[in-house]
Amino acid sequence: MQRVLLVVxxxxxxxxxxxxxxxxxxxxxxxTMLQTWAGIQVLVxxxxxxxxxxxxxxxxxxxxxxxxxxxxxxxxxAGVFGPLLYLLTRRGPGEASSGAAR
Numbered sequence: 001m002q003r004v005l006l007v008v009x010x011x012x013x014x015x016x017x018x019x020x021x022x023x024x025x026x027x028x029x030x031x032t033m034l035q036t037w038a039g040i041q042v043l044v045x046x047x048x049x050x051x052x053x054x055x056x057x058x059x060x061x062x063x064x065x066x067x068x069x070x071x072x073x074x075x076x077x078a079g080v081f082g083p084l085l086y087l088l089t090r091r092g093p094g095e096a097s098s099g100a101a102r
Contacts, residue, residue: 003088010084017078050075053083061086064093 020029033039054075061068068086075082 006084006088010081010088013080013084017081046079050079050083057083057086060090064091066090 024032030043033043054072057071057075058068060066061071071082071086073082074085
């Protein structure tokens, strides 16, 4: 069930992101956010949140002996897509590679 929710979230947010980038461009997203204090607050909140997620991902990947760098790079370039993909491909200790992700 968790995997289904992650896939649905990734697909829906991916569609929203595609439409947004189509209409505003990659940098246009940031330009829009930087026009008001409310937008700046949301952007700073997002940066703090993703920094915390990156710390968790780094520690989790080290504990599971995974290469975290692809997910870090995706997170830095595309935000929440990195952590979503990390969670979709995550296997806990002792799980078979064909088992469901946590």
